[in-house]
Amino acid sequence: MAASRADLADDGFAAPRLFSQGVSYTYDDVIFLPGYIGFPADAVDLSTRLSRRVPLSIPCVASPMDTVSEATMAAAMASLGAAAVVHCNTEPHAQAAIVRAAKSRRLPFVSSVPFFSPSSAPTLNDFAGNEYALVTQHGDSLSTLVGVAVAADAASREVPVSVYEYMRPAPRLASASFDFEKAAAFLADEGLDYAPLVSDDGEVVDLITAKDVERIRSYPKLGKPSLGADGKFVVAASIGTREDDKGRLEQLVKAGANAIVIDSSQGNSIYQLDMIKFAKKMYPEVDLIGGNVVTIAQAQNLIQAGADGLRVGMGSGSICTTQEVCAVGRGQATAVYKVSSYAKDHNVPVIADGGISNSGHIVKALSLGASTVMMGSFLAGSHEAPGTYEYKDGRRVKKYRGMGSLEAMTKGSDARYLGDTLKLKVAQGVVGAVADKGSVLRFIPYTMQAVKQGFQDLGADSLQSAHDLLRSETLRLEVRTGAAQVEGGIHGLVSYEKKAF
């Protein structure tokens, strides 16, 4: 006998019913009921939008944090079809330089190769762990390339000598517009171990080595990169809402930032509304992402002011203490669902920001209406995040800190972060460390494969299809009890090894 309509309607809750009970739920609280699989997992299309006019091929965004998003992260994320938002905890010209660096190439990395002038006498330390350095007329990227210095050659001298005594002649130059396959073919065809990359206007942008090629070849094949209308990598950048952020905004737009994120924990402020209106008037061609918001009323104000995207999440971040300190915020599943259900009617994509620690959280965020997820801790242990690895209790870790931590506030955002309005500084974030996760070029593709499998289980072959299932109330979900959450995790084993891929 076929199940009755009433039986079907009673099996699990539709989202509007679940999220209207006065309970703040987060990702782990809820679980989706499976749908019908009518297609292979590989057929799932994860393409999406960061904001109204910025398409991405995968729904991942790196947080605007100084331990997450600088040039290397931005280039790697764009080459994967995702995007990074370059943080603003630095001088405007330095932030703009990061945006420019990431946009000046088509390779999935930015190496921090040092530049020397021919007369300089660097020590091995000056190579900062790099095997090579570029020698240019004036020791900067804008002057003519005259040679390449090899660290081993510097190390073999008893005392530092001028670079020109041992530098090697500059090999044939590769174009900074070469993508990875083209650059790899160039090195192979020319039989080179390394080649400097030079932009169309003659700036020496970087150096690619055969070792880089080998390393990148060991990762999953790169997909469709995120390219803007300018044909360059999509790179976003953040600003604050102070008067001097207007100058920062101008520099970022000039550097080619494809989207601007106004970075605040509580976006529904007169300061942000004024900044959105100003930016939309001055730079109508650049997408503006407002936030953070967690309610429909907040979202409404930002959308009315002209926001092209919304960042959703308050207190959900792993390093975040806002809910504890200020008693405001919302469970992230509820926040994403509520804001998305309003923003969709205005064609404004939602970024689910914070609280992502596994692929299941990504499936949940996207199926609850988000167009992308923004991640801090998930990416901060990667090779591409700023900073160097350290050892803590025998584990290789990288520092990860909240932008509202005392340490980050005193680093640079002092003025913007309370400094000039409040005499007494109170932290809303902590400083910590996260485990080494290897390269984002390796673990993001695996994570996206897991997300595709989740979508397949739901019966959604795209983000749009997941959103349709949600809105038509075909997608069913339930709250998990504490015991159900324990059951859903690994349990009852004496020991185990957890290896995701």
Ligand SMILES: NC(=O)C1=CN([C@@H]2O[C@H](COP(=O)(O)OP(=O)(O)OC[C@H]3O[C@@H](n4cnc5c(N)ncnc54)[C@H](O)[C@@H]3O)[C@@H](O)[C@H]2O)C=CC1
């Ligand atoms: N997503 C989250 O839950 C949270 C994120 N954060 C992160 O920490 C960093 C700092 O966040 P916030 O403290 O919210 O920064 P914010 O710059 O928005 O606010 C800091 C303080 O400055 C004030 N302010 C801003 N513009 C002003 C102006 N033009 N004139 C006078 N006063 C002004 C604000 O009202 C607030 O009191 C950001 O990177 C943010 O993403 C911090 C807390 C929570």
Ligand SMILES: O=c1[nH]c(=O)c2[nH+]cn([C@@H]3O[C@H](COP(=O)(O)O)[C@@H](O)[C@H]3O)c2[nH]1
């Ligand atoms: O309360 C906070 N205090 C802070 O100091 C802070 N710094 C960042 N953020 C927010 O956390 C997000 C990253 O969260 P995850 O590590 O969970 O991915 C980020 O994307 C931000 O939204 C903060 N929140």
Ligand SMILES: [K+]
């Ligand atoms: K938190």
